Amino acid sequence: MFLTGAFIFACSVIALLPRLALESDNRDAAIIVDYRDIIPLAEEAGISNVEALIFLRDKGVRGLMVSEFTSSDVEYAIPPDFTGPDYGGLKDGSDAGLCMFYRIAPAQTWQLRQSLETVEQILGDYPQITLAAPTGDVAIGFPDMTLLASLLKEHSVSVAQIEFSRQLGASQLNWLAFPNLIPLHSVTYRELTARRISRQTLHERLARAAIERSVRILVLRPAVSGNVESSLASFGQEVESLANRLESRGLTMDWPKPLFNERSPWRMSFISALACSMAFVLPLARYVKRVNGRDKDNINMADAALLEAFGQAGRAQGQGIHFVMPATVGDDEFHAAAADVDDQARLFPEIEVEGHPGVNQAGFLHPGDDLDPQAGLLFDPLQKKRAVFGLADGGGGYGPDLVHLMGPGLPDQPL
Numbered sequence: 001m002f003l004t005g006a007f008i009f010a011c012s013v014i015a016l017l018p019r020l021a022l023e024s025d026n027r028d029a030a031i032i033v034d035y036r037d038i039i040p041l042a043e044e045a046g047i048s049n050v051e052a053l054i055f056l057r058d059k060g061v062r063g064l065m066v067s068e069f070t071s072s073d074v075e076y077a078i079p080p081d082f083t084g085p086d087y088g089g090l091k092d093g094s095d096a097g098l099c100m101f102y103r104i105a106p107a108q109t110w111q112l113r114q115s116l117e118t119v120e121q122i123l124g125d126y127p128q129i130t131l132a133a134p135t136g137d138v139a140i141g142f143p144d145m146t147l148l149a150s151l152l153k154e155h156s157v158s159v160a161q162i163e164f165s166r167q168l169g170a171s172q173l174n175w176l177a178f179p180n181l182i183p184l185h186s187v188t189y190r191e192l193t194a195r196r197i198s199r200q201t202l203h204e205r206l207a208r209a210a211i212e213r214s215v216r217i218l219v220l221r222p223a224v225s226g227n228v229e230s231s232l233a234s235f236g237q238e239v240e241s242l243a244n245r246l247e248s249r250g251l252t253m254d255w256p257k258p259l260f261n262e263r264s265p266w267r268m269s270f271i272s273a274l275a276c277s278m279a280f281v282l283p284l285a286r287y288v289k290r291v292n293g294r295d296k297d298n299i300n301m302a303d304a305a306l307l308e309a310f311g312q313a314g315r316a317q318g319q320g321i322h323f324v325m326p327a328t329v330g331d332d333e334f335h336a337a338a339a340d341v342d343d344q345a346r347l348f349p350e351i352e353v354e355g356h357p358g359v360n361q362a363g364f365l366h367p368g369d370d371l372d373p374q375a376g377l378l379f380d381p382l383q384k385k386r387a388v389f390g391l392a393d394g395g396g397g398y399g400p401d402l403v404h405l406m407g408p409g410l411p412d413q414p415l
Contacts, residue, residue: 028251070135103134134170146176159181
């Protein structure tokens with residue numbers, strides 16, 4: 001059994017090597033801004049939107065988010081029931097040489113086909129659009145996301161996998177678009193205001209998303225609430241500071257690509273499939289052996305560790321695991337340092353499994369008792385101190401689940 005476990009471990013390590021190689025090469029990250037946030041900054045600075053975008057690009061911005069207009073965009077004098085592209089944002093982003101993240105507005109059922117035809121035209125006219133995702137509480141096309149997923153895949157446009165999104169239809173679109181997904185983290189103005197998130201906290205949150213969770217698209221918004229207002233210059237400093245922080249952690253400020261692709265070696269890895277199969281077969285074989293009542297032999301320490309790792313050792317109700325160990329602990333040695341006790345009290349355990357076939361047997365995936373050492377002290381008639389261990393009570397079982405010790409002056413019986 002030990003050799004089988006070692007074989008599974010070796011196969012798992014080998015199968016993980018392609019994934020580790022992919023992760024090590026996945027070091028590109030991009031800071032993007034919302035086009036609608038840039039308009040007032042450029043106006044306040046007295047320059048054009050394209051000039052403002054170029055300025056931010058030089059500070060570290062690598063992408064521009066452009067959203068379709070909806071009737072809720074009253075500040076842009078949008079007529080009721082209108083949805084359509086923001087051609088100004090698309091043109092300015094293209095002129096500034098930025099990759100673009102296109103947000104597709106929701107549409108009524110009767111508007112779906114026309115809306116998707118418009119999206120298809122936009123994707124053809126602006127090859128700079130390399131990332132897309134729906135906006136709104138309900139994604140366009142929900143509950144059938146196949147039309148949108150097929151359209152984006154046809155134009156080689158990845159889908160933004162937005163963290164913590166509750167949008168209806170987002171998870172279905174992600175499944176259909178896999179593996180063409182790029183994780184994205186965004187903090188909305190509503191969240192910034194409601195939680196009173198400071199600029200420093202915002203930067204730390206974005207940096208942690210990129211460093212700890214491998215999120216590769218970060219949406220940075222200027223401060224426009226409270227006593228803090230961003231000018232184009234101050235916002236540029238924020239972008240530069242965040243970019244430097246990410247680069248100091250080994251990331252490269254460039255537009256990322258999906259981590260996986262259709263030809264990723266890990267997807268069809270025979271070795272990884274073999275390891276998964278063996279990891280399933282080993283506990284299954286052990287379970288069959290227990291059901292047939294043939295699990296009465298002594299097992300060694302290595303096998304016990306493997307069985308515990310697979311959730312099989314000592315978990316059948318009606319079985320007890322006994323550690324048989326010579327106790328050579330002297331007087332007052334538990335008052336000494338741990339290293340001193342370890343030097344003088346060498347314990348060599350032997351594990352004995354007592355089976356009671358047919359009595360209170362545990363289910364295959366429903367463990368009973370776990371091995372949970374509960375150290376205590378017990379005095380023998382010679383006042384020699386001994387450690388006592390027990391099995392955590394699960395659903396009960398046959399007989400006491402206690403450990404017994406063997407050694408000079410110690411009775412060979414459960415305590």
